[in-house]
Structure formats: C-alpha cells, structure tokens
Amino acid sequence: MFSYNLVDEKWIPCVMPDGTTEDFGLQEVLVRAPEIKELLDPSPLVTVSLHRLLLAILHRNFGPSSLPKWQELWNKGKWDENVLKAYFSTWRQHFNLFDDERPFYQSCEINGAEIHPVIHLALESASGNNATLFDHNNDDRFSPILPAIAAGYVITTQAFAIGFGKSNPFYFSDSPLIRGLTTMVLGNSLFETLTLNLVIYNDERPFPRSSDDLPVWEQKELTVPNKEGSPIKGYVDYLTWQSRRIHLFHENDMSVRNCQIQQNLKLPKQMYSDPFKSFRKDKERGLLPRSINPKKAVWRDSHILLQTSDTEYKRPEVFNWLARIDEACRFGAIQAKLAYKMMITGLATDTGKAASVLLWRHERLPLPPQYLQDENLISKLKEALELAEDAGRLLGSGFIEAEITDKRGKRKTIRVPSPLRILASELLLKDQDGKTDPEAAKTLAESLSPGRPYWAALGIAFNRFMIDLAADKGPDGKTYGEKTLPEWAKEIRKAARAAFEETARSLDRTGRMLKAISKAENEFKNRLYNILKPYINETTEGGEK
Structure with a gap:
C-alpha cells in the first residue's frame, strides 16, 4: 500500500519569522504554531481551506466551550503536545492520502466516473470554463503534481467547489465557501491566528450540534447524499463538509496525474451563519452571504464589514467574538498586545453558468481593536x-x-x-x-x-x-x-x-x-x-x- 500520511509528511506551506518558508505536517504545524509566523499557500483558496482544517482539529481536541476556557488556551501560549500526539496516533490511518480503504477526505475509486487531469480540482487554474486566477501557466495541465499539492487541492475542493453541472447522484451543488466573502483574523503568529479564530464551541454555538458532530475522518458511517440537502451535525461536521466524492490516482512515485470527482453532500436550504462570513438581510430569503463585487475592491466597503449593528447587514460573527476577547484583554484577563489584521477571500462567479469563476479577491487589511466596538x-x-x-x-x-x-x-x-x-x-x-x-x-x-x-x-x-x-x-x-x-x-x-x-x-x-x-x-x-x-x-x- 502506498502511504502519504498528512500527519507527518511535510506539505503545509508556512512562513517563519525571518521570512523563510518551510513545510510542515499536521502534527508539527500545530505543535510549532507559536514559532511560525503564518500559514501561506500561493493560492488564497488553499490558505483559507487549510486554516479551516486546522481549526476543525483544534475544536475537536480543545473546544473551547466558553470564554474562560478560551482564555486558558490563549494564556498557555501553545497547544498541549501530548493531546495532539494522542489524537493523531488514534486517527493516523485516516490521514493517509492514498489509503486503500478510506483515503483522506476522498472516496475509493468511483465506478463509472469520468477520469480528469488532477488540475481539474484547482479553481485557480485555467481549466474548463474558468479563467486563470492565481497562476498564469496552463501549458502543463496533464503533468503530474506532488502529493503535497494534491492534498491541498482535495481539501480546497471540498470547501470551494462551485455548483451547477451534471453529476451523480445529482447535479453539482455549492460547497460551503463558494458564495460570499470569508473573513479571518490574523495574529502575530500561527498560534495567535488559529486561537483568535477558535470561536466558542459547545452544544449551541456557533450552531447547534448533535452527539455525533465529528470531523469527516472520524465518522464511522458517512452521511448519505440527499438532493434536498443533508443535515449538518454541528460545527466540526460543517468545517470538514465533504461536498464532493474525490479519488486521486497516484503514480509509482506517489505523484498524482488524474482524479475522479462527483457530487457528494449538499448543504441544507436552511443554513446556520458561518462565523467567518458577512451577510446581507433579504426580506424574503433571510440572511444571504455578501458577495464580491467584481468592480470593487473589498476595502472600499470595509465599513459594512465592521458595522456592529445594522438593519441591512450582519458582520462576521468572528468580529463579535474578537470584541469579547478585546474586552477581556482590557480588563486584564488576557495578557496580550492585540494587533490584528483581517484576511478577506472570495470568488465572483458567473450566475447560471456551470463551474464558471470570473475573478477572486484576497485582501489583507489592518484591524485596530477600536473598530470592533466603536x-x-x-x-x-x-x-x-x-x-x-x-x-x-x-x-x-x-x-x-x-x-x-x-x-x-x-x-x-x-x-x-x-x-x-x-x-x-x-x-x-x-x-x-x-x-x-x-x-x-x-x-x-x-x-x-x-x-x-x-x-x-x-x-x-x-x-x-x-x-x-x-x-x-x-x-x-x-x-x-x-x-x-x-x-x-x-x-x-x-x-x-x-x-x-x-x-x-x-x-x-x-x-x-x-x-x-x-x-x-x-x-x-x-x-x-x-x-x-x-x-x-x-x-x-x-x-x-
């Protein structure tokens, strides 16, 4: 059996404090998070998706169920290495990208499904109807890619795949992040970034959870696709939502040339609010994710993104969470010099066209804490x-x-x-x-x-x-x-x-x-x-x- 295990293979691209780049496996990137400046992939979509993967692992192991519990995590300044080692030891086999029975975030070979070049998984590449977004080289669409790159593609496809187009068992539907802007808070290190985005996680928040709210790699029985929409078991289930059935075909050197992809889980019509998205309020349809304006950079509407109360818009819940953290800091409950930035990422799609992406936006803006409450x-x-x-x-x-x-x-x-x-x-x-x-x-x-x-x-x-x-x-x-x-x-x-x-x-x-x-x-x-x-x-x- 071929093995490329994401627990210890070096595949997550990071920037160190001196500006050099280094790749890490899942366990090491979390253990050394205080030493790492940031997680940064050439593709903003991969960057966002990898952050969400790490957040799912952290929520599963550390909660936090309340602000005091969060404060304990923050004040320690690092994640409990023993807890992480025990977790990855338990689930190690399920993080194997090429496992014969349950490849990570994928399915076994899909009978009757079309085989595509693996670049088909990359929204940022000129493939099918999509314009070139982050890279400008489509001459090697049929060349194999390293397993580290393939892993990023798989994780990102589950989060950013666009709906429309025929598939099985039913038409393609949108993945969780394809509509609207995703806003994350950036700290001075990867540990700070992950912790600042680690919102309260309990039976009610950020949305109700059932007893079987688990990341997809822990689920014994996977959810069956339903064209009317599948129920979300909780926040961790949502963070690891398997919106596509994907299978990677690896070569003898473990490079990947081809893949299969089909529709899998469809989000329910009645959705909870993603804590990293901003919304506009529609009288008939309720809260709708605020979309990218192709003619306008995000910073030009940054006041809408920050508004604490508005009848027309709802800001990302992570900002309300950050306001609570800032208040705790001012009262001395947290020892920190909070200097924030925000990272905003999103795609503009061509309405009614299958898998058609017009452009992307990825902006970083300063976030002085005064904007959270004043x-x-x-x-x-x-x-x-x-x-x-x-x-x-x-x-x-x-x-x-x-x-x-x-x-x-x-x-x-x-x-x-x-x-x-x-x-x-x-x-x-x-x-x-x-x-x-x-x-x-x-x-x-x-x-x-x-x-x-x-x-x-x-x-x-x-x-x-x-x-x-x-x-x-x-x-x-x-x-x-x-x-x-x-x-x-x-x-x-x-x-x-x-x-x-x-x-x-x-x-x-x-x-x-x-x-x-x-x-x-x-x-x-x-x-x-x-x-x-x-x-x-x-x-x-x-x-x-």
Whole structure:
C-alpha cells in the first residue's frame, strides 16, 4: 500500500519569522504554531481551506466551550503536545492520502466516473470554463503534481467547489465557501491566528450540534447524499463538509496525474451563519452571504464589514467574538498586545453558468481593536470611504448627481455627465444636430479607464489611513478624524488628479484634442474642489496651492 500520511509528511506551506518558508505536517504545524509566523499557500483558496482544517482539529481536541476556557488556551501560549500526539496516533490511518480503504477526505475509486487531469480540482487554474486566477501557466495541465499539492487541492475542493453541472447522484451543488466573502483574523503568529479564530464551541454555538458532530475522518458511517440537502451535525461536521466524492490516482512515485470527482453532500436550504462570513438581510430569503463585487475592491466597503449593528447587514460573527476577547484583554484577563489584521477571500462567479469563476479577491487589511466596538469610528470610516467614492465618480464613464440652486433659490439634484464623459463626447464626431452618439461616448470613456490607477493608489494609502484614523480620537472621547480626514482628502486629490492627468497625457496633442482636454479638465478640477472643500482648507482651484 502506498502511504502519504498528512500527519507527518511535510506539505503545509508556512512562513517563519525571518521570512523563510518551510513545510510542515499536521502534527508539527500545530505543535510549532507559536514559532511560525503564518500559514501561506500561493493560492488564497488553499490558505483559507487549510486554516479551516486546522481549526476543525483544534475544536475537536480543545473546544473551547466558553470564554474562560478560551482564555486558558490563549494564556498557555501553545497547544498541549501530548493531546495532539494522542489524537493523531488514534486517527493516523485516516490521514493517509492514498489509503486503500478510506483515503483522506476522498472516496475509493468511483465506478463509472469520468477520469480528469488532477488540475481539474484547482479553481485557480485555467481549466474548463474558468479563467486563470492565481497562476498564469496552463501549458502543463496533464503533468503530474506532488502529493503535497494534491492534498491541498482535495481539501480546497471540498470547501470551494462551485455548483451547477451534471453529476451523480445529482447535479453539482455549492460547497460551503463558494458564495460570499470569508473573513479571518490574523495574529502575530500561527498560534495567535488559529486561537483568535477558535470561536466558542459547545452544544449551541456557533450552531447547534448533535452527539455525533465529528470531523469527516472520524465518522464511522458517512452521511448519505440527499438532493434536498443533508443535515449538518454541528460545527466540526460543517468545517470538514465533504461536498464532493474525490479519488486521486497516484503514480509509482506517489505523484498524482488524474482524479475522479462527483457530487457528494449538499448543504441544507436552511443554513446556520458561518462565523467567518458577512451577510446581507433579504426580506424574503433571510440572511444571504455578501458577495464580491467584481468592480470593487473589498476595502472600499470595509465599513459594512465592521458595522456592529445594522438593519441591512450582519458582520462576521468572528468580529463579535474578537470584541469579547478585546474586552477581556482590557480588563486584564488576557495578557496580550492585540494587533490584528483581517484576511478577506472570495470568488465572483458567473450566475447560471456551470463551474464558471470570473475573478477572486484576497485582501489583507489592518484591524485596530477600536473598530470592533466603536460605532462613531466606523461612521467616520464610512464618511471617508464615501468621500473617495464621490471623487471616484468623476473618473467614471456615466452620469453623476450634482446639486444646483434654481432660479427660485431652491436646491435640487440633477444628473450631469462626468468629466470623463465630457472628454469622450468632445473627442467624437458630432452628427448634423451637433450631438454625439451616447453609447459611443460611454464606450470611449470606459476605454480610457482612469478609475483603475485612482483606486490602486488609494488602496495603498488606505491601510495607513485606517490605522491612523483609529488613533485620531478627539478630546471628547467620541469624535474621530480631525487630523486624518484632511490628510485622506489630500490623498484622494492626489490620486484623482494623477489619474486624470495620466489619461490626458495618453491622448494625441492636436489642437482639437487639447481643447477637449482643457474643457474636461476644468470641469474635473472644479467638481473635485467642491467635493473636497469641506476637508481641505485651501482656496485655490482644485483645493491645491
């Protein structure tokens, strides 16, 4: 029998404090977690999936059933090595990737199932309908891969496989993480990261569990697939949900070239809230995972991700858990210097198309603990982000709202073309009535795309701003941003002007072109000045001396 046992084979990629990389087996990665900076795979999907696998093992062995129990784990600063060794000794055979009877997280060879190249398991590869996501090399789709890589693919497929498409015993259905954003908290070491995400686990939380809530490798009788949805036995069952029947075919050197994959367990229609997901509230369908906006980086809506109370959204439960930890820290129950970051990962899929992934997002943002509980701070963050959006619309291809005063002195809102739309209209030939084709103007404006460098520049500045804003608290103890909001406004101005000027420089320098640029630029500067005027106390055009 071939054996590649995940307990002690080195297959989990990690980063050490000095920046070097090292691979570990399951037992060693948990025992040495305090020495490891982070678990990091080239694929963000694998990174998230491996964290969830480790969390399932930790919940099974350590709970914690309450905050005091969690505090005991945290204050020890490491996992009990004897407990881990005993656990892996008991279940060692079930962690063999190529076991003849029960290969890890797989099935035995599936009679009648089609055989695919193993790369079929990797959403991030250009395979089938999917665009290349994390890698840009699809020339070796039929080459064998190392068992360490194959193990990551199997675990990630169980978490991130997309629904739609024919299979057996019924159509493919979504895996737990394919819809919405997954948000995890990052600490200063792998031990801190895992412990911070180790939410209370008991009979009721994070959702009700039965007596047979076990990770899939411990389950004596596996759940039978049901096209109406299979019941979730508890949180650990959910973390190790076997959404696909997978079988790896290994070569004599234990490399893997081919695989089989079929539908297995379908999630029930009535789902509990994954503690790492944020939700929007739908009047008819209840809580729905907040999805990725393909046109918008996650940080641009970070205030929604953090809101403590909202009638429209529900933030990840892990943030509420972290707020409790932070409170315990402030009262001295936990000895720690809590410096957090958050890791947000998700996919955007093409609705109604089988296994079609449009793009992925993987962002890391700072998470000063003040954002966990202070609505005044979150409100000020929202104000800063809305200011950036207002300026960003000037670089868009459509129409934007503007307030004017009519002849009777009343304020009203009208729709006006963006400066970029004005530029496009001036560049196009006009018909006999002196008008330009609106669709042609929109297409030309979109092709110029100054919004991309604008948002890229602001994204770099945002991380520092988010930290500085939390520290910029007024003497009343309630207000924020007296110093940082004007600085943020200047960053917006700098990024917006640079993006517009770069677009202008890319155009020909004919007389007609220069006239069009001048008209659009004057409109752009005036509107940008009016947007930023409340924050930048300068009087020259565009708010810039």
